[in-house]
Amino acid sequence: MPAATPARSGGSGKLRILFVTSECVPYAKTGGLGDAVAGLAKALHRLGHDVRIVLPLYSSIDYNKHNIQFKSSACIHMGGHEENWVGIHTAELEDGLEVWFVDHGRYFHRPGLYNDNGNDYSDNAYRFGLLSKAALQLCKDLKFIPDVVHLHDWQTAPTAAFLKTWDRSGSPLSNTASVLTIHNIGHQGKYHRGVMWYYGLGDEHFTPEKFEDFGGVNLLKAGIHFADAITTVSPTHAQEILQPIGGQGLESILNGRRADVSGILNGADYEFWHPNTDKLLPARYNANNLKGKAVCKEALQKRFGLDVRPNVPLFGIVTRFAQQKGCELFQGALPRALNGMAMQLVVLGTGDHVTEDFFNWLHAIYPNRAGVHIGFNNELSHLIEAGSDFFLMPSLYEPCGLNQIYSLAYGTLPIVRATGGLADTVENYDQTTGNGTGFVFNQTTPQALYDTIGWAVSTWYDRPQHYKKLQQAAMTKEFKWETSAQKYVEVYRKAIAHHQAA
Ligand code: ADP
Ligand code: GLC
Secondary structure, three states: OOOOOOOOOOOOOOEEEEEEEEEOOEEEEHHHHHHHHHHHHHHHHOOOOOEEEEEEEEOOOOOOOOOOOEEEEEEOOOHOOEEEEEEEEEEEEEEEEEEHHHHHHHHHHHOOOEEEEOOOOOOOOHHHHHHHHHHHHHHHOOOOOOEEEEEEEEHHHHHHHHHHHHHOOOOOOOOOEEEEEEOOOOOOOOOOOHHHHHHOHHHOOOOOOOOEEOOEEEHHHHHHHHHHOEEOOHHHHHHHHOOOOOOOOHHHHHOOHHHHEEOOOOOOOOOOOOOOOOOOOHHHHHEEEOOOHHHHHHHHHOOOOOOOOOOEEEEEEEEOOOOOHHHHHHHHHHHHHHHHHOOEEEEEEEOOHHHHHHHHHHHHHHOEEEEEEEOOHHHHHHHHHHHHHHEEEEEOOOOOOOOOHHHOOOOOEEEEEEOHHHHHOEEEEOOOOOOEEEEEEOOOOOOHHHHHHHHHHHHHHHHHHHHHHHHHHHHOOOOOOHHHHHHHHHHHHHHHHHHHHH
């Protein structure tokens, strides 16, 4: 190890951990990835580990609000001797937890993180390849030699490949292990093979075990090959991705790494997501005093122009409009449910245009009973969690899901399909005892969703004492990031051992 390199922390003590990510709240978020990265990084930091986060400096990030400062510049070498100069800026996510922002104008000064108006940027493999490489260069330049780099989804999976190819013997990072967390296996980063050239990786890496996939590259697949350990975000989903449908084409490579694959449930950041302290709500409440929840319900009904009726059950939806989220089930079930049941609905979401059109149509048919907001709005997502009585999440697959965890905390009973993290966090209502924390169904059909909405509505009207019991049980459930972080530390240590043995 060169004399100038700081000592590694290693051993059984505190670890040096570098997160490389495309999202992190409060700076950049399109879904749960941003919440999960920040929640886990903070929990690890509070356990005493030395954590840094590398994130692109997107133009949407508010530089002044987050007190971001210029730090230095760095030269990132890609393939073909291409040099990219980037600016490095920093901020503190919390005391002593530093974020390094990579500023590359051509790649990151754009309206969206991954796409604009639904169209993916065609150079995403280049944009995030540069980020993946830059993370390692920053470690060397800023003399932070991690024990482990923690990568998230296809965007930063290439870091694992760079570590095992460019940063072999002689590099200060030659002892650094990598962990890849798959938050969403439905997005794999599939691109043209020309990407290999930009990554500076030769044909020996363009093989079916590594990058090659149906003639192109698959960045998530390469990450699975090169990472020392692979995790996903719930124990049930870790089983699902080893099976043909759940693995979405990656099941055989994952089975090849079976001993290194595990599932760790996400936590919730209760600093932001607890009804007793949530600053974004018109009133606060807890399990012992639900008056504030009634205030939130009224505010929500007014906000969406619905009839203000405390006794009618209000169903909430907050989601990306994507096939994964069961949008086809919504389309089949909700018009019938609104037609036949005394219920109200509020929807917040954005994404595929067919689903956006569907919900606008639903609102036009039921203007006083179905409120719809197309867009991304953090404050409104909190109000929907607090003001609704039930929360709908009929996902086809759900690696973990955070909204059902938030719903439990806010005493808003989740209605979920039994998949992935939804199955791991919601306990089905037992009508004989009144036990449970929500409503769970199995089939991926509109009928199953419709029937379960009916079950929830009948519980509301006919068994109010059971509704209350479920609500109380839901509000006592806690999914703390500290618990998850301890499990990640075990995975980090296994990954370090795996890397040393290789
Ligand atoms: P996913 O990451 O697959 O989208 P999660 O349930 O894990 O699903 O996390 C979704 C996160 O994104 C939650 O914090 C949710 O509140 C937020 N979210 C999703 N859609 C919107 C929206 N339209 N406006 C505001 N927040 C949203
Ligand atoms: C993904 C998954 C979601 C998970 C989130 C954070 O976007 O779809 O289930 O909760 O990542 O890990």
